[in-house]
Amino acid sequence: MSRKQKFMTIGQIDATGVTGPHEKELREICVRKAPIFRMMDIDIIENIIIKDLNGKLENIGFDEDWTITLEFFPQIKLHILYYDYGNEFDDIKDELKILFSGERAYWIPGEDLATYIEIIMDFIEKRSKSLTSLNQNYKKKTNLMRKIIEQRKIAFKFIKEIDIKDFTQYLNAKVWKTTSGMRIKKEIFPEIFIEIIYDSVKYELDISYSGSKLINISHYHIELIGTFLINHILRYIVINNQDKELPDICYMMFSRLFTKEKGWYYRRK
Secondary structure, three states, X not given: OOOOOOEEOHHHHHOOOOOOHHHHHHHHHHHHHXXXXXXXXXXXXXXXXXXXXXXXXXXXXXXXXXXXXXXXXXXXXXXXXXXXXXXXXXXXXXXXXXXXXXXXXXXXXXXXXXXXXXXXXXXXXXXXXXXXXXXXXXXXXOHHHHHHHHHHHHHHHHOOHHHHHHHHHHHOOEXXXXXXXXXXXXXXXXXXXXXXXXXXXXXXXXXXEEOOOHHHOOHHHHHHHHHHHHHHHHHHHHHOOOOOOOOHHHHOOOOHHHHHHHOOOOOOO
């Protein structure tokens, strides 16, 4: 498939050939969340998108009333399109559609994209009601996060000091060398930060969260985004170390479309 195509659906990224599970999942999310936008003033929506998500409200040319555009990672954008049908149809008042764009958009697996969309929808809904997170135990790691760190930390040894400049641009994050390894600090939303610390001496990986607006997002959701960040780092490792014997898990970070295009064995099932 040509990368000249500007917008993609999650079904195309999943490369299922038919309506796949993540396309169905996104459709259900859109049906569930569309009424939220119907009840919100457009100025409130725009304020949340700009101030709390660092995104923009625009029109991308699909006859939508408006589109929320957010950057997942550099060269990976998601678009939430809103359609207000008014009284045109008796059973459907409005509709949301999801598209993706950017040179690296098709790198990301459908499960990560669908989960991130749901996080964004929940975030917008809570901010529209000025709600903060009930779960603010950000220093505690769930068992799942501990497992994710343990599974992925071995790949970090392939990141070298010479990579720091390119790595910084790839993540749009602050990356610097320490006496024992590397630190990565990314502002995922305005005043909400994720920091990843890698100790190359002890071969240990850690993650933490900070920022004045951290209370706007739940511990559960920030852990998920932290996972997405670690996953995206593993993609960098693969792209820049294809001549090396990498851990199998590195290749599992890519979408089915990407792995099919590369002819990799992983993720074909």
